[in-house]
Amino acid sequence: MVRLLSRLKTEMPEDSATSQRRVVIDIRGITKMYRMGEVEVHALRGVDLKIEEGEFVAIMGPSGSGKSTLMNILGALDQPTSGAYLLDGVDVSKMRESELARIRNQKIGFVFQNFNLLKRTTALRQVELPLIYAGTSSRSKRAKAALESVGLGSRLDHLPSELSGGQQQRVAIARALVTEPAMILADEPTGNLDSRSGTEVMQIFQSLNRDQGKTIIFVTHDPWIARHTQRVVMLRDGVVVSDSPVRKPLIAGQDERPSEADEMQSVLNSAYYGGDPSEYN
Amino acid sequence: MNVFEAIRIAITGLVTNRLRALLTTLGIVIGVGAVVGLSSLGRGVESFIASEFQALGSNVLFVFSSAPTSGTRTTIQPLTTSEGEALASPTVAPAIRAVAMETVVPAALAFSGRIVELGVSGVTANYSEVRDWTVQLGAFISEDEIAATSRTIVLGTTVVEKLFGDRSADPVGQQIRLNDRVFTVVGVMQEQGAGIGALGDQNEVAFIPISTAQTRLGNARTRDGGYRVDVLHIAAWDEASMDDATLQIESYLSDAHNITFQGEQDFTIINQKDLLNSLGQVTGILTIFLSMIAGISLLVGGIGIMNIMLVSVTERTREIGLRKAVGARGADILLQFLIESILLSLVGGTIGVALGWVITIIGQVLVANLELTITSDAIMLAVGVSSFIGIFFGMYPASRAARMRPIDALRFE
Numbered sequence: 001m002v003r004l005l006s007r008l009k010t011e012m013p014e015d016s017a018t019s020q021r022r023v024v025i026d027i028r029g030i031t032k033m034y035r036m037g038e039v040e041v042h043a044l045r046g047v048d049l050k051i052e053e054g055e056f057v058a059i060m061g062p063s064g065s066g067k068s069t070l071m072n073i074l075g076a077l078d079q080p081t082s083g084a085y086l087l088d089g090v091d092v093s094k095m096r097e098s099e100l101a102r103i104r105n106q107k108i109g110f111v112f113q114n115f116n117l118l119k120r121t122t123a124l125r126q127v128e129l130p131l132i133y134a135g136t137s138s139r140s141k142r143a144k145a146a147l148e149s150v151g152l153g154s155r156l157d158h159l160p161s162e163l164s165g166g167q168q169q170r171v172a173i174a175r176a177l178v179t180e181p182a183m184i185l186a187d188e189p190t191g192n193l194d195s196r197s198g199t200e201v202m203q204i205f206q207s208l209n210r211d212q213g214k215t216i217i218f219v220t221h222d223p224w225i226a227r228h229t230q231r232v233v234m235l236r237d238g239v240v241v242s243d244s245p246v247r248k249p250l251i252a253g254q255d256e257r258p259s260e261a262d263e264m265q266s267v268l269n270s271a272y273y274g275g276d277p278s279e280y281n
Numbered sequence: 282m283n284v285f286e287a288i289r290i291a292i293t294g295l296v297t298n299r300l301r302a303l304l305t306t307l308g309i310v311i312g313v314g315a316v317v318g319l320s321s322l323g324r325g326v327e328s329f330i331a332s333e334f335q336a337l338g339s340n341v342l343f344v345f346s347s348a349p350t351s352g353t354r355t356t357i358q359p360l361t362t363s364e365g366e367a368l369a370s371p372t373v374a375p376a377i378r379a380v381a382m383e384t385v386v387p388a389a390l391a392f393s394g395r396i397v398e399l400g401v402s403g404v405t406a407n408y409s410e411v412r413d414w415t416v417q418l419g420a421f422i423s424e425d426e427i428a429a430t431s432r433t434i435v436l437g438t439t440v441v442e443k444l445f446g447d448r449s450a451d452p453v454g455q456q457i458r459l460n461d462r463v464f465t466v467v468g469v470m471q472e473q474g475a476g477i478g479a480l481g482d483q484n485e486v487a488f489i490p491i492s493t494a495q496t497r498l499g500n501a502r503t504r505d506g507g508y509r510v511d512v513l514h515i516a517a518w519d520e521a522s523m524d525d526a527t528l529q530i531e532s533y534l535s536d537a538h539n540i541t542f543q544g545e546q547d548f549t550i551i552n553q554k555d556l557l558n559s560l561g562q563v564t565g566i567l568t569i570f571l572s573m574i575a576g577i578s579l580l581v582g583g584i585g586i587m588n589i590m591l592v593s594v595t596e597r598t599r600e601i602g603l604r605k606a607v608g609a610r611g612a613d614i615l616l617q618f619l620i621e622s623i624l625l626s627l628v629g630g631t632i633g634v635a636l637g638w639v640i641t642i643i644g645q646v647l648v649a650n651l652e653l654t655i656t657s658d659a660i661m662l663a664v665g666v667s668s669f670i671g672i673f674f675g676m677y678p679a680s681r682a683a684r685m686r687p688i689d690a691l692r693f694e
Contacts, residue, residue, distance in 0.1 A: 077606065077688045098610045104687075105608020112691065116603040120297045132286055133608035175607065 023086075024182050024215045025051040025074065030083035030093075032069050032238075043069040044080070045238035051183070051217065056209040056249075058218040058226035061235035068187075070235065071219040075108055075185045076100045088182040105134050109176025113188035115168045117160045123147060124156040127175045134179060146174040150204055166197030173204055183215040184208070190225060195257060202228055202252035224250075224257055287613065291620035298593070302625060305589040308582030309629025309670065310636055313663040315575035317637025317655060322644050323568030325653040330564050331557060340520055341411065343551040344513040344530060351544035358538045358547055361507035362491075368515065373533055376525035381411040381514040384491055386498045390434075391458040392444040399440070401459065401487045403494020411516045419453040419468030426467075427490040430497060434459065435468040437486035448472075460498065464489065523552060579666060582629070587674035590622050594682045601682050602690025615683035622675025623668060630667030634660050 032044040043066045051057055061067040072078035073085060076092050079100075085093040088107050092100065104110075109130075117126050127143035136142065147153055150170040160168055169189060176184050186205070190198035206228065208214040218229055226232050227250045234242040295302045346357050362382060367373050369380040384403040389396055409421040416435060426433050434457065442448040444457060452466045473483040491508075495501040501509040517526040527550055534540075534548050594601070601614055609617075634655075641653045 072688045075606070077691070078686075098612070101605065101608050101610040101613075104606060110606045112603075116599060116606075116691065118297075118600055118603070121293070125293075129604070130607040132290070133604070133610075133613060135283075135286075179608075 022053040022088075023050055024053050024055075024088055025049060025217075026084075026086040027074075028084045028086075030070075030073060030080040030085060032066070032073065032078075033081045042238055044073075046083070047235075047238070047240055049233065049240065049243075051215065053182075053215050054209070054213045056206075056216045056218075056230045058220055058229040058232045059235065060220060060223070060226050060232055062221065064237075065235040066238040067219055067221075067235050069238075071185065071187055071217075074217065075110060076103045101133075105130055106179060107182040109179065109181040109184040111169070111172050111176050111184060111186040111189045113191040115160070115165075115172045115192070117168055117171060119161075120159060122157045122159060123152060123163070123171045123174075126160075126171050127178050130175060130179045136179075143174070143178055146178040147171070149177065150174045164197065165193050166200045169193060169197070169201050170204060173201070173208075177208070177214075183217060185217050185219070187219045188221075189218065191220075191222075198225075199252050206252055228252055284616070287616040287620055288624075290617050291624055294617065294621055295624060301589060301593065305586055305625050306629035306632065308585035309579070309626045309667050310582075310633045312575070312579030312582035313630045313633025313667055314636030314640060315578045316572065316663050316666070317634055317659050318640030318644070319571040319575045320568065320659050321637065321641045321653050321655050322651075323564070323571045324656070325644070325651040327561070327564040327568060329651055330560055340517050340523060341553050342515045342517065342523065342526060342530065343553075344515060344534070344548055345511060345551075346547060347549040349545045349547050353545075356547070359503055359509045360511070360513060360534075360548060361503050362495075362510055363507035364534065364537055365510055365513050367537075368513070368530060368533060374526065374529035376517055376522040376529055377515055378518045379407050379411050379516045381405050381408040381516075382491055382510045383408065383512040383514065384494045384501055384509065385511045386494045388460050388487075388498065390440065390444060390487060392452075392455065395444050395446075397440055397443045399485055399487060401434075401489055401494065401498075403491040403498070404488050405491050408488070408514065411514045414473060415471055416468040417471045418451055419466070421468055422488055422490050427492045429490075430492040431490060432459075432462060432464045432493060432497075433467045433490065434464040435470060435488040436466060437470045437484040438472050439482050439484040440487055441469055459487075459489070462497070520554075523554070527552065579670070583626070583670035583674045586622055586625055586670065587678060590618065590675055590678035591681070593621075594618065594678045597682075598685065598690045601685050602687050602692075605685070605687035606691060611683040614685075615679045618679035618682045619672065619675050622679065623671035626667040626671030626675075627664070630664050633667070634663055637663070 027047055027049040030044055030047045031042065034041040034043060045066075047066075047070060059067050059070060069078070073080050076087065076095075077100075079095075080093055083093065084091055087103065090103070090107075092103055095103065110116075118129070124140060124143050124147065127146050128139045131139040131142060144153070144156060147156060150173050152167060152170055152174065155163065155167065158167075160171070163171065169192075173184075173189075176186075184205075189205070190201055193201060202225070205216055205218075209216050209230075216229075218225065220226055227246060229246060230249055231243070231245050233240055344360065346359055348357060349355075365380045365382045368377055371377075382405045385400040386403060387398070388401040389398045390401070391397075404422060406422055406424045406427060409415055415421070419435070421435055422433065425431075436444070436452065438448050441450055441452055445452050445455075451469075453468065455466045456463050457466060458464070470484070470486065470488075489498075491510075495508040503509050513530075515526065515530065517523045530550055531546075535546065538547055540546055604614060604617075605611075637659070638655055641655055644651060645653045
């Protein structure tokens with residue numbers, strides 16, 4: 001805890017230290033426009049965002065704010081209407097679908113709210129999947145190592161139906177890690193979990209970020225989850241309305257989530273989750 | 282990703298959904314089984330009928346009285362022994378080698394309480410030679426017996442069985458009654474053709490001297506002083522002279538019967554080969570018909586594959602989305618689903634060939650005389666068609682899967 005806080009203190013203050021690090025995500029003036037019949041929907045109206053290696057960022061926003069659209073573009077699942085997106089130094093905004101598939105395979109690890117594991121497939125095979133499409137050899141060795149790193153070394157041959165929700169999400173995290181991507185993109189990764197499993201999964205993400213320096217991006221609407229990250233980017237109506245560091249990131253497992261009643265009281269007292277309102281602007 | 286990897290993924294995908302895969306192959310199994318089984322049945326029937334007609338003897342023409350097909354003529358002048366004798370003469374019809382005559386008389390044969398009713402044929406002595414059909418016991422009707430209008434009879438094996446209780450009994454020398462007259466059995470014909478032929482049982486026959494049939498069993502006298510004959514069995518010298526023989530018969534009989542116009546002819550000439558050809562056409566149509574039924578079931582099977590693959594693509598939308606998210610290209614997904622459907626139809630095709638084989642064996646057990654063989658071209662056709670079905674009906678679902686956008690696929694509930 002002390003070590004982490006001291007590290008945060010050295011990392012967080014201003015740009016002097018961070019400017020040396022590699023920029024993983026560099027988004028410049030991205031817009032996204034959908035056409036739904038006659039109506040044009042502007043999901044993103046010009047977003048600029050820079051995320052550096054080793055950062056742990058939460059992208060927040062209410063429904064319709066464009067956070068899902070931004071996540072799809074960040075994950076190279078979708079292309080922006082205009083603007084540039086440099087992922088790990090490569091401009092992906094003009095790439096063809098098959099090139100995007102390669103980028104997703106090599107640079108991005110996805111973790112989804114509903115795990116998205118293949119049914120009736122063992123944990124080891126689940127984790128091998130990205131390596132198959134990468135054409136890697138010694139797949140099972142690497143998949144095994146990834147599963148061990150999330151604490152599932154003893155459950156290699158288990159099927160999803162034989163694993164708890166938290167364990168399933170850990171398999172999904174191992175699958176995201178196995179290709180050693182430039183960043184991990186997680187969409188509400190604790191949304192389908194009970195609070196204990198959620199904490200477990202959160203601990204894994206934090207240790208990946210802290211101990212292995214993984215770049216992690218959360219897309220969430222849950223402020224409690226966002227408080228476990230180091231930086232919160234708020235979207236509303238397709239633009240970034242705030243982008244600021246979390247002053248005192250929570251450490252999963254150390255802080256008890258306030259009960260619903262306390263949360264309600266806090267809202268009435270206009271203080272989010274017992275924290276300082278200014279943390280979220 | 283190489284093809285082997287794609288095949289492995291496809292097999293894993295199929296094994297994961299065993300029941301669905303099994304049900305999908307069922308359509309192809311039945312389709313291919315039907316193609317292989319029914320085509321071998323059709324061919325069996327075809328060759329069976331052909332062999333049946335081969336038994337009639339080659340180079341033989343049949344002439345019998347028939348109603349004119351057109352014109353004003355209404356009377357039928359019967360064929361006579363004198364006409365038959367004339368046709369046998371080389372000056373009248375040089376293409377003809379021999380003429381055997383047959384007069385059929387309905388009769389009842391009886392032996393120790395057993396009775397067989399049939400048309401007894403009065404024949405000339407050369408009938409056996411012209412029809413290339415000999416006795417297996419005793420002797421055929423001889424010239425002497427005809428000259429003496431003797432009461433002798435030669436039986437077919439079916440008649441022997443019905444009168445004496447056993448096909449292989451030796452009735453030569455026995456006395457049987459024919460319309461209450463006593464006849465002596467002098468011979469038994471060789472077993473001919475298949476037991477239950479397309480032409481009726483060819484072994485249910487009895488031969489007596491033609492003179493006996495014409496004079497003792499009925500008055501077959503005609504106005505020109507000859508005797509009525511029902512069928513002329515005419516042997517040409519060889520296959521090449523069949524057409525000449527036909528023309529010569531036609532011109533002689535037209536003269537004899539005062540026929541001037543085509544269609545007024547009161548006789549019909551049947552060429553064994555024509556008969557075979559027209560019957561071959563019928564059985565050919567039968568085979569095509571059976572194959573079409575089989576082909577339709579194969580088509581239905583193929584549509585079944587497409588149907589289930591489409592359902593499978595929809596059902597596995599999330600899987601497709603995930604695969605794309607972790608780096609599968611459209612081509613990888615296309616290959617995966619295409620290989621799945623090809624594997625399904627190939628496995629189905631293989632099982633179908635086995636099923637067709639079983640159908641053939643069952644057919645052979647049920648109809649003992651049918652010689653059924655599965656030809657390699659039927660198997661090749663079935664396998665070719667089923668893999669084609671796999672590609673053709675798998676292409677659309679597979680390309681739909683490949684074109685799916687990963688975000689839409691991932692969001693699919």
